[in-house]
Amino acid sequence: MNPAIIVLGRRWRAGGWMVMRRFLAVVSGIALTWALMPALSSGAAPAVAGPCMGAPAAEGTTYNETRQFVDTQAWWMPDTDQANNSITNTGHAHLGACIPERETISSGNLTVNVRVILHDNPGTADYVAMVFKTSDTEKTVQKCYLRAAATNFTCPGPSRTGKGDFTCTGTCERWLTFSRPISAFNHSGLQDVRFRGFIPEPDGKVMQTNFNWQVGIQNGKSPSDVSRDAFLRGKGWYTHAKYCEASVRSVALPDSPVSGVWTPVLGLTSRTDGSLPATRSFISIDPDFHAVPSNAGAVLWDSAGPYGAEPFGSAPISIDTRTLANGVHKLHLRTSCRDNKLGSTNSGVTVIPFTVAN
Template sequence: MRRFLALAAAAALACMAMTGLTSSPARAAAGPCLGAPAADGTVYGETRQFVDTQAWWMPDADQANNSITNNGHVHLGACIPERETISSGNLTVNVRVILHDNPGRADYVSMVFMTATSEIVVQKCYLRAAAPDFSCPGPAGSGAGDFTCAGTCERWLTFSAPISRFNHSGLQEIHLRAFVPEPDGNEMRASLNWQTDIRNGKSPSDTSRYTFLRGKGWYTHAGYCEASVRSVPLPDAPVSGVWTPAVGLTTHPNGSLPTTHSFISIDPDFHAVPANPGLVLWDSAGAYGPQRFGAAPIAIDTRVLANGVHKLHLRTSCRDDKLGSTNAGVTVVPFTVAN
C-alpha cells in the first residue's frame, strides 16, 4: 500500500534528482546545531544539523522472531557540518550511539577521511560502559569496547582531528562507522557519510564519488542497505509550502541484497509504546527510486505541519532469506518549517 502527499511534482523533478544535486537553499548563520538532542548544546562555528543513521536487524512479519533474527538496532547520530566550509583548526564532531533492544557488545566508532583512491581512519573511539560522555576512550583490556545495554541506552563520543589530515582541500568526504558484534558471531554496522568543504592550503581535489548524504545499515551476509538524501546541501533556513527533496531508498551497488521495502515519514517515534509511525508519506514494497542506487523526489506539504523543527525519516529494508531476517538502513534529517 502506498500513502503519500502531493507527489504530482515528482515527474517534473525526476531528472534533477538523478544528478544528486539540486539548487542550494539559503544558508543560515552559525550557532546551535539544528535538531540536536539536549545533551549536545554546543554552539558551532558553522551551521550544523543533527543527522541520525540507524542499522536494524529485525524480521519481517512472515519471518521467525527469535534471538538470532531480532537484534534490534543501533543509532549513530552527529551534528555534522554538511557542505559547510572549515578553514582552520580541527574537525570536531560529537557522536551519539544508541543501542535499542540490541544484545550485542558495542565495540567502537571510527572517523574516516575518504579520497578517490584511499580512506584514512583518523580516529577510533571505543564504546566503554564506564567511560564519561564526550570523550574518546581507548579499548578495554580485551582490546575492544564493552558497552552493552538492556532496553535503550546511549553513549556520546567526541572526535577531533586537524583539517591538515585531509590530503586535499575542496569538497572532502567524511565517514562515521559504528561496529556492534552480535552474540551469534555476526556483526551490525551503522555508517554516516557526508561532505564538507575543507580549506587547508593543500592542492584542491573535490570528491566525486557518491557526493550526497548517506546513512547505511550493514549486517553480515546482507551487506549494505542505504537511505540517502540527494538534494544537497541540507536546508539551513526554514522551508515552506511544498518542499520536494530528492531521496534514494535503494540497495548499495556493490553486491548487497536488493531493497524489498521502503518507508518515508515525518516525525515517527518507533521507541514509543505503541510505536508511532508519524505522518507516513510512502510505505511500499521495493525501492523508492530506481533499484541499485536510484533516487526520486518526495513532495512534503509543509502546510500540514506545525511551524518549527521536524524530522524526515527514510528507511530502506533489504530482506535476507538466508539468515531469516531483514537488514535496514535509516537516515533521519531535521528541517524547520515556517509558513
C-alpha cells in the first residue's frame, strides 16, 4: 500500500502530525512491511469524496474529502424579563459552511462556501473575513463583502462606501466563496481556520459571528500544530457583551454514522477576556425556532449557567440515538450571556450534523 494514501486519509488529532512526520522520516525510501501497517493506520479515517453531510440543497458541491455543514450563529435578543424593543432585539446572524474539519488538504486551495443568513436583523451586513491562525501567526487572508446585488458563490468587493450594503427584512440568505492556496499557512500540521462576520446595527453597536475550526495542512512548510483552543466553536459577539461560545470538544466530528448511545463532549461557556459569564445553556436535537409555533426539538439540556465549568470547561452528554430515526440530524448548542447594562442577552450557537444508523 502506498503510504501517501494513508497520509491523505488521516484525521488530525492531538499530536497526530508530529507522530506521522517522525514516522515517515524513518521509513522514507523504505518499503513498508505488513507488520508496520497497523501502527501507521491507527486512528486514520479514509478520505471519502462526496457531498457534504447535512448541507442545504443550494450548496450542492462534491468534495474530495469528508465535509460536514456546520452552522454558527450570533443572537442579540432579550431574556423573558428584559424589555423587547429595537435596541434590545436585533435578531440573529448565521455563518454556516461545509468544512473539512480535521481532514487533510495537501495541495491546491482551501475553498469554502459560506452561507450568511440574517433573521429579523435590522443591521447592514458589512463583510466576512477568512483568517488563518497557526501556532505563531494570525492573519486575515481574504475578505468577502456582503452586497445587496451580488451573485451568490462569489467574493464581492466593497461598495462605493468601502463597506457592504446587504440589508434584510425577515429572513435573507447570501452565499460567499472563499478560496486561498494552502501555501498561505506559514506552517504545516493542524491549523486553525476562522470566519468572522460583521453586522453594524442601527444604534452603533456591532454584532459579530465567529466560526473556528481546524484542518490538517500539508504544504511542505515546517510542521507546527496549533494547540490553543483547538476545537470546533461558534461564538456570538456583541458590543460590550463580547464573546459567548458554544463548542464541541470531541474531535473530530463523526464522519461515520453513530448508533446506540453517542456521548460527545461539549463546552457551553464564556471566556476570561472581559466577556460576560454564561447565564444559560441549551442543548437540543432538531429544533426549528423559525417555525410557527417555534419548535424546541428534543431538548437534552436547558439550565441556568454554563454547560461545563467556566472558563472553557466541558462535559459529556449522552444521546440515545435509538430514540431517533435513521438519517441525518442536527445537534443544536446555545450559550447565552446576559448583559444587564445593555438590557439584552448575547448568545453563541453551534449546530452540527450527525447521521444515525441503528
